[in-house]
Amino acid sequence: MSEVRVGVFVCHCGTNIGGFLDVPELVKYALSLPNVAFTQENKYTCSETGLSEIKKAILEIQLNRIVVASCTPRTHEPLFRSACKEAGLNPFLFQFVNIRDQCSWVHMHDKEAATKKAKDLIRMGVANAVLLEPLEELKIDVNPKAVVIGGGISGMTSAISLANRGFEVRLIEKSEKLGGTLNNLYKLYPTQIDASNLVTAKIGEIEKNSRIKVLTSSQVLDVDGFVGNYTVKIKQNNKVQNYDAGVIIVATGADVYKPSDLYSYDGERVITQLELEKALKRGEVKAQRIIMIQCAGARTKERPYCSKVCCPTALKNALLIKEKNDDSQLYILYRDMVTPGTEFEDLYGKAREAGINFIKYSPEKEPIVENESLKVYDELLGEELTLPYDLVVLSTPMVARSDSKELAQKLKVPVDEHGFYLEAHVKLRPVDFATDGIFVCGCAHWPSNVDESIFQAYGASSRASIPMSVGYVTTEPLIPVVDEEKCTGCGLCEMNCPFKAIKIEKKEKGRKANVIAASCKGCGTCGAGCPQKAITMKHFTDDQIIAQVRALAEVTS
Amino acid sequence: MTAYNFEPEILGFLCNWCSYAGADLAGVSRIQYPTNIRIIRVMCSARVDPTFILEAFIQGIDGVMVLGCHLGTCHYLTGNYNTERRMKTAKKVIKKVGLDAERLFVDWVSAAEGERFATFVKKFTDKIRNLGPLGKETAFDNETLKSRLVAAKEALAQDKIRWLVGRERELVEEKNVFGEKVTQEEFDKLMHQTIEKEFAKRRILLSIDKNALSVKEIAQKLGIPTNVVLKNVMALESDGLISVIGIDGNTPKYQITRV
Numbered sequence: 124m125s126e127v128r129v130g131v132f133v134c135h136c137g138t139n140i141g142g143f144l145d146v147p148e149l150v151k152y153a154l155s156l157p158n159v160a161f162t163q164e165n166k167y168t169c170s171e172t173g174l175s176e177i178k179k180a181i182l183e184i185q186l187n188r189i190v191v192a193s194c195t196p197r198t199h200e201p202l203f204r205s206a207c208k209e210a211g212l213n214p215f216l217f218q219f220v221n222i223r224d225q226c227s228w229v230h231m232h233d234k235e236a237a238t239k240k241a242k243d244l245i246r247m248g249v250a251n252a253v254l255l256e257p258l259e260e261l262k263i264d265v266n267p268k269a270v271v272i273g274g275g276i277s278g279m280t281s282a283i284s285l286a287n288r289g290f291e292v293r294l295i296e297k298s299e300k301l302g303g304t305l306n307n308l309y310k311l312y313p314t315q316i317d318a319s320n321l322v323t324a325k326i327g328e329i330e331k332n333s334r335i336k337v338l339t340s341s342q343v344l345d346v347d348g349f350v351g352n353y354t355v356k357i358k359q360n361n362k363v364q365n366y367d368a369g370v371i372i373v374a375t376g377a378d379v380y381k382p383s384d385l386y387s388y389d390g391e392r393v394i395t396q397l398e399l400e401k402a403l404k405r406g407e408v409k410a411q412r413i414i415m416i417q418c419a420g421a422r423t424k425e426r427p428y429c430s431k432v433c434c435p436t437a438l439k440n441a442l443l444i445k446e447k448n449d450d451s452q453l454y455i456l457y458r459d460m461v462t463p464g465t466e467f468e469d470l471y472g473k474a475r476e477a478g479i480n481f482i483k484y485s486p487e488k489e490p491i492v493e494n495e496s497l498k499v500y501d502e503l504l505g506e507e508l509t510l511p512y513d514l515v516v517l518s519t520p521m522v523a524r525s526d527s528k529e530l531a532q533k534l535k536v537p538v539d540e541h542g543f544y545l546e547a548h549v550k551l552r553p554v555d556f557a558t559d560g561i562f563v564c565g566c567a568h569w570p571s572n573v574d575e576s577i578f579q580a581y582g583a584s585s586r587a588s589i590p591m592s593v594g595y596v597t598t599e600p601l602i603p604v605v606d607e608e609k610c611t612g613c614g615l616c617e618m619n620c621p622f623k624a625i626k627i628e629k630k631e632k633g634r635k636a637n638v639i640a641a642s643c644k645g646c647g648t649c650g651a652g653c654p655q656k657a658i659t660m661k662h663f664t665d666d667q668i669i670a671q672v673r674a675l676a677e678v679t680s
Numbered sequence: 681m682t683a684y685n686f687e688p689e690i691l692g693f694l695c696n697w698c699s700y701a702g703a704d705l706a707g708v709s710r711i712q713y714p715t716n717i718r719i720i721r722v723m724c725s726a727r728v729d730p731t732f733i734l735e736a737f738i739q740g741i742d743g744v745m746v747l748g749c750h751l752g753t754c755h756y757l758t759g760n761y762n763t764e765r766r767m768k769t770a771k772k773v774i775k776k777v778g779l780d781a782e783r784l785f786v787d788w789v790s791a792a793e794g795e796r797f798a799t800f801v802k803k804f805t806d807k808i809r810n811l812g813p814l815g816k817e818t819a820f821d822n823e824t825l826k827s828r829l830v831a832a833k834e835a836l837a838q839d840k841i842r843w844l845v846g847r848e849r850e851l852v853e854e855k856n857v858f859g860e861k862v863t864q865e866e867f868d869k870l871m872h873q874t875i876e877k878e879f880a881k882r883r884i885l886l887s888i889d890k891n892a893l894s895v896k897e898i899a900q901k902l903g904i905p906t907n908v909v910l911k912n913v914m915a916l917e918s919d920g921l922i923s924v925i926g927i928d929g930n931t932p933k934y935q936i937t938r939v
Contacts, residue, residue, distance in 0.1 A: 233715055243718050
């Protein structure tokens with residue numbers, strides 16, 4: 124191998140680093156380290172100027188390792204890696220040293236000690252950089268077929284969107300018919316269109332589209348594989364079949380919380396908002412005096428979140444009742460009315476104009492539902508009111524499907540503390556899972572109304588179509604390499620791998636661990652547990668980590 | 681901060697997705713904590729091989745923190761359960777060496793818990809300040825401590841302990857291939873015996889790395905009962921790791937087999 128020439132770029136980050144660490148001293152120190160051929164300080168290494176300095180140094184002084192001491196790899200590693208790549212240096216020969224988030228910002232009152240720490244961190248980074256190896260990204264072919272799990276509005280929209288892009292889709296629905304929660308809804312706010320019209324229109328589109336195959340009364344038994352090459356085992360009635368797909372969209376929706384012991388709920392005189400919807404749809408609402416209680420079982424200790432669709436739904440239903448029967452008396456008891464945006468706020472305004480009464484209650488003094496009347500402490504009036512009623516409607520929140528965790532385990536994707544599916548990143552990858560090739564939309568993800576669900580479905584199908592359109596995906600090559608001389612085929616790695624990415628297979632030299640690079644996420648648990656130490660984790664090798672430990676122990680000058 | 685006359689060196693292994701992000705958040709939130717800690721980023725806390733911990737102590741680091749995602753929220757689903765089991769064993773080995781096992785701190789920090797991270801660092805730094813420099817809690821001189829640590833690291837690098845750690849969940853929670861299930865207590869006992877044996881073996885090997893010694897001499901040098909040394913020497917010899925290279929009177933002398 125040719126001589127290792129490390130370049131160290133120390134960033135001031137304006138005053139974020141420069142204001143608290145002695146940057147010139149760090150630069151001087153870095154130059155004294157073995158293998159360091161070049162150092163430079165930058166006002167902002169991530170700026171266009173900073174990046175071009177890196178590229179210039181790679182080309183002009185033949186640097187073959189780049190160390191940037193600045194912020195955090197979690198935000199800036201891709202940027203610096205691509206700068207290296209543009210200058211012809213393998214991006215995996217780049218090393219980050221975090222001297223801002225984990226140094227200057229947390230030791231703002233001890234410049235000397237913080238500078239000493241930064242020196243140690245740079246020394247450790249350089250020691251690691253010297254041992255870095257060039258790596259090539261892995262390319263995996265993608266099967267241009269999709270499986271969409273859930274035939275509600277999100278699933279149907281995703282399926283149509285994917286099929287319109289030319290991809291074959293299997294749409295899996297648990298019940299006997301498509302439509303999901305919409306089948307139980309009457310009219311949709313804010314435009315008051317019939318939910319059934321929307322469902323009929325979507326089903327019509329699906330039936331016309333030969334690329335979509337619908338499987339009703341079906342459930343997912345198992346999921347195997349990785350991005351581009353999933354196999355979904357589906358049971359339809361009693362028939363079990365495997366379907367291959369490159370991508371999977373999870374659109375399994377949510378349930379509406381059905382209380383057992385809340386505000387004297389009985390399903391007759393005290394019902395949920397969803398049950399009111401069903402009754403409205405059948406034209407069965409005769410009650411004159413109706414009281415709706417918002418946040419019923421929501422924003423509590425067990426369910427601390429706002430389900431966000433309940434306020435507009437209550438407003439919509441109250442208005443529908445009032446339109447039909449102007450004599451009806453309607454009360455909405457609320458903690459906070461949540462009506463973001465112009466349209467929902469407008470709905471609130473209309474409800475006020477229509478004479479619907481709003482009473483603010485606090486969770487400390489919850490309304491009490493008695494046989495004939497309801498007692499509520501009005502926070503704004505500061506007194507208790509007794510309201511006779513014919514019907515009490517509880518606006519209960521959406522909750523995750525009872526089987527969401529089970530499906531999540533099959534898909535190897537996470538759910539949050541409430542059982543809703545958890546995206547890879549709330550802002551950067553809002554409809555992706557951390558597991559590549561699996562996407563989420565609609566209420567499976569979080570309580571959403573119909574238009575949000577449709578947005579998300581378009582988002583998820585658009586994201587899902589990227590790997591299928593390109594035809595392949597690349598993954599980071601942070602994968603294990605097995606030394607077959609050492610491997611005894613004991614199977615511990617296979618047992619402990621969370622992604623089924625390493626399997627014992629019969630090979631020329633006997634039973635050996637085989638790495639399925641496309642499934643591997645690079646955690647390294649196989650390597651750290653291998654009894655024979657036969658596994659090397661690329662980019663996080665034992666040697667590299669030990670080199671950092673040893674570099675730390677060296678005395679700072 | 682200068683109120684302390686001993687400032688420990690602390691190493692942290694942090695996982696990319698949770699604890700490292702939590703440490704970044706502490707920075708973004710400008711939460712101040714002691715400067716003693718240096719961090720090595722790994723993708724998952726399950727990347728931390730127990731031998732890394734021992735290496736840090738061999739290098740004279742006074743305390744090591746391993747922080748991962750909370751159990752159940754690991755970016756790699758079950759990675760940190762492996763971390764938990766491996767670090768539990770590492771602690772036992774550290775104790776065997778003679779060090780206070782609390783020099784290794786293992787806990788969980790989410791990406792949203794900057795404050796929790798900073799608190800852990802503060803508390804751990806204080807703990808190590810109070811414990812004093814590495815080995816202060818032992819009666820060993822530096823050289824002895826180091827050779828014990830090297831033996832411990834090598835014991836952790838061998839298949840016996842690693843295999844057992846890797847099988848813990850299966851053995852305790854499921855059944856093995858013979859349909860047997862062991863209790864946690866039985867498992868811990870087995871682990872304890874294995875550590876004891878492997879540690880003794882590695883110490884014996886180290887003691888005859890340079891000079892050939894008799895069983896009695898090894899026992900004297902290491903302070904291990906002669907019968908225990910004899911048992912281990914026989915085992916090492918049958919594994920071909922050591923061999924008799926000479927006889928002094930009636931006493932065979934052993935040395936590491938050179939390939």
